[in-house]
Amino acid sequence: MAAAASSPSPPAVITCRAAVAWGPGQALVMEDVEVAPPGPLEIRVKVVSTSICRSDVTQWQSTAQPDLFPRIFGHEASGVVESVGEGVTEFQVGDHALIVFIGECMSCKHCVSGKSNMCQTLGLERKGVMHSDQTTRFSIGGKPVYHYCAVSSFSEYAVVHSGCAVKVSPTMPMDRICLLSCGASAGLGAAWNVADVSKGSSVVIFGLGTVGLSVAQGAKLRGASKIIGVDTNPAKQEKGKAFGVTDFINPAELNEPVQQVVKRLTDGGADYSFECVGDTGVVLTALQSCSDGWGLTVTLGVPKAKPEVSAHYGLLLSGRTLKGSLFGGWRPKTDIPLLVEKYANKEIQVDGLVTHDMPFSDINKALELMLQNRCLRCVIHMPK
Numbered sequence: 001m002a003a004a005a006s007s008p009s010p011p012a013v014i015t016c017r018a019a020v021a022w023g024p025g026q027a028l029v030m031e032d033v034e035v036a037p038p039g040p041l042e043i044r045v046k047v048v049s050t051s052i053c054r055s056d057v058t059q060w061q062s063t064a065q066p067d068l069f070p071r072i073f074g075h076e077a078s079g080v081v082e083s084v085g086e087g088v089t090e091f092q093v094g095d096h097a098l099i100v101f102i103g104e105c106m107s108c109k110h111c112v113s114g115k116s117n118m119c120q121t122l123g124l125e126r127k128g129v130m131h132s133d134q135t136t137r138f139s140i141g142g143k144p145v146y147h148y149c150a151v152s153s154f155s156e157y158a159v160v161h162s163g164c165a166v167k168v169s170p171t172m173p174m175d176r177i178c179l180l181s182c183g184a185s186a187g188l189g190a191a192w193n194v195a196d197v198s199k200g201s202s203v204v205i206f207g208l209g210t211v212g213l214s215v216a217q218g219a220k221l222r223g224a225s226k227i228i229g230v231d232t233n234p235a236k237q238e239k240g241k242a243f244g245v246t247d248f249i250n251p252a253e254l255n256e257p258v259q260q261v262v263k264r265l266t267d268g269g270a271d272y273s274f275e276c277v278g279d280t281g282v283v284l285t286a287l288q289s290c291s292d293g294w295g296l297t298v299t300l301g302v303p304k305a306k307p308e309v310s311a312h313y314g315l316l317l318s319g320r321t322l323k324g325s326l327f328g329g330w331r332p333k334t335d336i337p338l339l340v341e342k343y344a345n346k347e348i349q350v351d352g353l354v355t356h357d358m359p360f361s362d363i364n365k366a367l368e369l370m371l372q373n374r375c376l377r378c379v380i381h382m383p384k
């Protein structure tokens with residue numbers, strides 16, 4: 001009798017290095033972490049590159065969820081599939097992928113609507129666990145280590161839901177396209193999908209970090225004629241020019257409210273304004289800076305403090321609209337391959353958003369640069 005073909009052995013627990021936050025704002029500690037095999041419809045990824053987004057820093061410093069430590073942050077990442085869980089047909093071991101902090105199940109009300117990226121099954125995960133079973137895949141000595149946005153890329157290996165990963169060509173540079181899994185895409189999408197910036201229009205962008213500069217790039221590619229960048233860091237003036245910013249305002253140097261200057265520059269208010277700082281006070285300024293009648297404010301920032309937005313109702317009665325967006329409205333699986341293709345064809349620039357490349361062992365230095373506002377994106381290169 002012929003021997004039965006041996007099936008590949010199921011994936012085992014991996015022990016690898018991860019940068020663990022033991023408490024809010026505490027320096028990350030390199031620990032040996034156990035990473036469980038992927039569950040049904042999950043994949044385990046060997047992280048290749050992860051850049052640091054401001055949202056990682058805000059959440060790491062936040063004292064709002066003290067029970068979710070120890071925790072592994074990181075959500076702007078690329079990697080190679082190491083193993084696949086039961087029922088995964090879309091990915092094979094060795095596939096290159098971007099990992100995204102929101103997923104697309106393809107079957108819920110939002111996914112089939114064609115007009116939303118707020119998947120009901122794989123939406124933004126806020127409890128530090130995996131979507132499918134509300135437990136963690138990371139542990140140290142058997143004790144859970146919490147996830148961030150169900151990604152947690154500050155680890156050599158990470159388990160993610162296959163619906164939160166996007167297959168990419170192995171010819172793409174993993175250490176640059178990782179920015180497309182959050183900041184760069186969020187800004188481009190805010191300009192294109194959410195605001196739908198029109199040719200010849202005026203735009204004002206508050207905050208010229210990776211997100212704001214990507215809004216500027218998106219507005220420029222749409223043919224906006226005036227793109228005003230507002231940033232308290234004077235170094236952002238030069239950087240802004242490279243992404244299409246035509247006028248720069250440093251609010252710290254003004255002796256009048258910034259919205260007054262914007263109104264002067266735009267004959268009464270910009271057609272579109274974008275909040276890319278993470279400050280609800282700036283959301284109000286952005287709303288005050290756009291035109292009555294049709295002005296649209298898109299808020300992207302994640303506030304560090306005071307989550308409530310307050311504005312005089314008259315700003316809305318006079319015809320302004322306030323909208324928000326996560327990940328620029330992009331549906332990861334449906335839309336991100338198109339952005340990767342635009343990057344490959346040099347139709348969008350991403351490389352200019354990377355100011356630092358660092359080894360994983362230097363991740364605390366990268367966080368320090370973010371805290372001091374001395375970088376755009378620091379790309380962390382994981383050990384080979």
Ligand SMILES: NC(=O)c1ccc[n+]([C@@H]2O[C@H](COP(=O)([O-])OP(=O)(O)OC[C@H]3O[C@@H](n4cnc5c(N)ncnc54)[C@H](O)[C@@H]3O)[C@@H](O)[C@H]2O)c1
Nearest residue numbers: 054055186207209210211231232233277278301302326327
């Ligand atoms: N909605 C989303 O999908 C999404 C995605 C990524 C990041 N974010 C959020 O967007 C925001 C921007 O992210 P980033 O990675 O570009 O951050 P960043 O820290 O690199 O950039 C923020 C910029 O704002 C400037 N700034 C600070 N205070 C200011 C003020 N009062 N007025 C004007 N400028 C000011 C800083 O100098 C800096 O240049 C953060 O809140 C982040 O959490 C949201």
Ligand SMILES: [Zn+2]
Nearest residue numbers: 053055182183
């Ligand atoms: Zn992000």
Ligand SMILES: [Zn+2]
Nearest residue numbers: 105108111119
């Ligand atoms: Zn869905």
